Amino acid sequence: MNSRPESDIMKNWGPAREPLLSIVCPTYNHEHFVAQTLDSFLAQQTDFPFEVVINDDCSTDGTAAIVADYARRYPGIIRPQFQSENQYQQGNHPCPGLFRLSRGKYIAFCEGDDYWTDPFKLQKQVDFLEHHLDYVITYHDAVAFNEHGMQGVQLQGKGQRDATSLELMQGRPISTLTTCFRNVLHEMPRELAGAPLTDLVWWALLGAHGKGKYLGDIAPAAYRVHSGGVFSMRSDKKKLQMTLHTYGALANYYFRIGNVPLYEHCQVQLFGLSISAISPLKKLLALALVARNVSVNLLRRATSSTARG
Structure with missing residues (x-):
């Protein structure tokens, strides 16, 4: 459990308290993982305010209680959303609504079973986007792992370089938990609302607004492969x-x-x-x-x- 007080996280933020960046975190039955995820958010060292918009999709374990405890201890940073019915099972992906709730100019994304390892990740990504208006998204490496250990970098080759606007619009894969992008995804076109691979859809829509930047100097994020993973544990045929x-x-x-x-x-x-x-x-x-x-x-x-x- 993170022992860093809220005042310490906010000490370099200056007088402004409106978040420049929103961390969007959907979670479901992540009782054993979500504390590590939230700790990795709270470990971020930035000179700008950020918020955490976390959604618990009616978990059946202790996830909601953990999220509520963190929200109580970090009321100026964490904005929890608790669903009374599971929305994903009804075909409603939580993220379009979470994007609309986000107050930041930028959005960073990470699900409740993954985590970040670089405390300067957000600062580096926001600094780049602030000074390069022709880019809409930044991303970096992620390492997949399970209970047996590391499985290697999630995306290699083409995934470790910049992306043109056209490549983004074509649905180029990016390690979703590493992304930081401009907050422009407010509405989902009707054709794309039910697409299973929502991240490819997001990159395609973001491509209409600019290019993608690969930042190799950010330490790889940690992508957890486990039996409860929505995508990672699907069969190859289902994927x-x-x-x-x-x-x-x-x-x-x-x-x-x-x-x-x-x-x-x-x-x-x-x-x-x-x-x-x-x-x-x-x-x-x-x-x-x-x-x-x-x-x-x-x-x-x-x-x-x-x-x-």
């Missing part, structure tokens, strides 16, 4: 289905707003994912069908061109 559903939702959204290149990008992703989801024999049948459709389309274009000639 694939969730990704298909999400790209389908993005395709519908881009079709409605008339962005043909992004619509076609999502369709290509859907095609590749669909092929990988079926058996080898079905792959051959699907590729044969694609070849047939391409041949028919080419023939129609040739016939139309000849007729016009």
Whole structure:
């Protein structure tokens, strides 16, 4: 349990008390983890005010009591939200509402079973965004771990570099618990409201506002893999289905707003994912069908061109 008093956290904030940044933290049945998560928030050393907007989605363990105790001890920082019915099970993701509740110019995100390891993380991310208006989001590394130990960096290669606006709009993966972004996600388009991979949807929407910055000098955050994890413990088949559903939702959204290149990008992703989801024999049948459709389309274009000639 964190012993750092609230006055010590606020001592460098200056006279302003309106938060510049809001930490958004959804939690559910994280009794064994949420104290470590909150402690990692309260360990942050900043020269600006921040708040913690934490939502307990009607946990059935002791999570709500732990959150309430922290809110009592840190009333100027922690703003708890307690649900009387589980909203996630009803298809209502808590984050759009939490984003709207957030008073900060920036939002940092971390679920109640993960935690941060760098006490200067928020200061570095906010400093960058304050001085680079063409960027909308910053992020860094995260290390996955379970009860047996570390499993390695969550995203490597492409994940460890900056992202263009286009790459964000295409739904490029980012370690969600590492992000700090501008508070511009106030409404969710109807096509994207039910997308399972909500983080890919957020990055896509943020891409319309700017670029992404990878900050390699921030110590990796800790991504916990456990049996209660909403995504980490899903089967590979289920994860694939969730990704298909999400790209389908993005395709519908881009079709409605008339962005043909992004619509076609999502369709290509859907095609590749669909092929990988079926058996080898079905792959051959699907590729044969694609070849047939391409041949028919080419023939129609040739016939139309000849007729016009």
